[in-house]
Amino acid sequence: MSVSGSGSGRGAGSTPTDTATALAPYGWDEGWAEAFAPYYAQGLLPGRVIRVDRGQCDVVTAEGTVRADTAFVTPHDPMRVVCTGDWVAVQPEGNPCHVRAYLPRRTAFVRSTSSRRSEGQILAANVDHAVVAVSLAAELELARVERFLALAWESGAQPLVVLTKADLVPDPVTRSHLVADVETSAPGVPVYAVSARTGEGLDVLAAVAAGGTSVLLGQSGAGKSTLANALLGEDVMDVRAVRDADGKGRHTTTTRNLLALPGGGVLIDTPGLRGVGLYDAATGVGQVFAEIEELAEGCRFHDCAHESEPGCAVQEAIAEGELPHRRLESYRKLLRENQRIVAQSDARLRSEIRKDWKRKDAQARAAMEFKRGGHWR
Template identity: 80%
Template sequence: MSFSPASPEASSASHPLAPYGWDEGWEAEFTPYAAQGLLPGRVVRVDRGQCDVVTPGGTVRADTEFVVPRDPLKVVCTGDWVAVDPGGDPRYVRTLLPRRTAFVRSTSSKRSEGQILAANVDHAIIAVPLAVELDLGRIERFLALAWESGAQPLVVLTKADLVPDATGLSYLVDDVETTAPGVQVLAVSAATGEGVDVLSAVVSGSTSVLLGISGAGKSTLANALLGEDVMEVQATREVDGKGRHTTTTRNLLVLPGGGVLIDTPGLRGVGLWDAGQGVGQVFAEIEELAEECRFHDCAHGSEPGCAVLAALEDGSLPERRLESYRKLLRENQRIVAKTDARLRAEIRRDWRLKGAEGRAAMEAKRGRIR
């Protein structure tokens, strides 16, 4: 299909920012700011109140003073599309364009603040090292945040060359696929090149963010996708397979096959942040079973007619999956309750009700004993 030079599609495709993801949608969003004489740009790095922004004329350093909100989720982030001053020293970011997606985690389990890690992402690549034992619970946690962000998750099992045989590798891939319904799982080795071409094809032409713990091989994988050693790489410890934070900032880099990649520092903690829908998508089979329970508000504890417990008893639902599901739901509820007064009140009422039922049961038991 061809477009005339005057068409919006042709205009956006030939735009200097097209390699960074500029399209007719962003062009339409930017129209009012173009009328003000501002320049469009994409944030490729943020550092202490300033950011590097790639614009039609090249990369500029800009101050974020005019877009410092009270909400920590609205701060300038790598991957954001912005409007910047056409000149001046210093230059300023004047506004953020509305985000299409945002990957957010909780900064701490004891605080009710979220931290945005990347914006306007199409694929969330979760790097999981095969140099150490798989932590399926951590994978489920990453997946919940990825689904909640609006991006398409993708699990990449790195360092596949360290698995001694093909059969063992196949079992590991099967385990993760069971843990990640609806998600593509790729075994990749940056050392041998295994799977790198497949991953490159999947993320081509889109914005991808690379996530994982320290030592997951993110920087090595980024270099393999970029086709050159752009990111510094450090060896992991042999004792536990962990590594130091080679990447210290979130950087947006253009991929040779088209699209861009946001590399991120290793994450020690991955706290949920209002990720109820994401948790439900990770545990889709449990959510589907819950629809068959006798009671619509079934807690899957000891209620009669519980389809979830029935699946647990017949072995079709692994106990580990159910426990992980319960754990993430509880954690997410606590986080949401910190910022939602109505939900806090509901939780307190539930606690009081359960407490009263427990006391009544104890009193009845004492009466029988007497």
């Protein structure tokens, strides 16, 4: 990636018209221009962050790509640090330049950090499409797909699932079954089987990506970098072979990079994600398991736990084969995890959870006594 030289006075000749022409391939539109208007008067330069690295970032502007320091906009809150995909206001003088502000984000893909504190980590900002890459070279982990989709829906972006390395499953019947399994776990989400090696499905994916900003998400070895290179039409991202034993790979992408696509739109390639913790994603979980929440509306009790309660529409759907039991278990697991994350920063919710635990414990004890004595106490 080339970075322009420093030199004072950068941006002095840039106008809103220059910016619109130069930054349109990176997603600049009238909405961003309106949001940036107050910063023009301050002599600041608009640009989009294409890479962040240790307190500095590369920003593409109307006058080229500049290296900028983020010290002025790096608070203690990890949710407010500059990230790839942000639109920022750059003070052009100096070497490096400085980011003075970033524009309000339209969407943000956030996961919980690995720490015990209830903190989120922003992986990408201002994303239109969240592309979940899943390799067909390894056994499908539908629960992991559902986890990625919950975060994608919560971000505000439109998720889609791309089943990579489709050429490794040449049998059309087998491939059709795999696609159907993922579609069952991804209601309302497009699912595409693609092959970067043969080009299968790339035209459809390129057409989707041309409609805005797309972020590639998935585990190491999912083929994200290979897919990115295929969409870019050149080998920009480093690619390494996966392990034969389990189909998994090592991290080849170590930073999040935003790249303009030749057919339009921009792509953010991310490092492989080993851990994908939920972060206040109740709405996203509800979207992924929309059929369960819809069924729950028909349960006899409004607080039905979908276990052994009479008149449970969810359990009835499972018994009739309309809903896989695995889906219900995955739904419960993600709800519990999300509730635990939110409760770490919400004292009232922690109290409600404890009360709920006590209520369920009392119900369980009563049920046990009933079985033993044949009557309720």
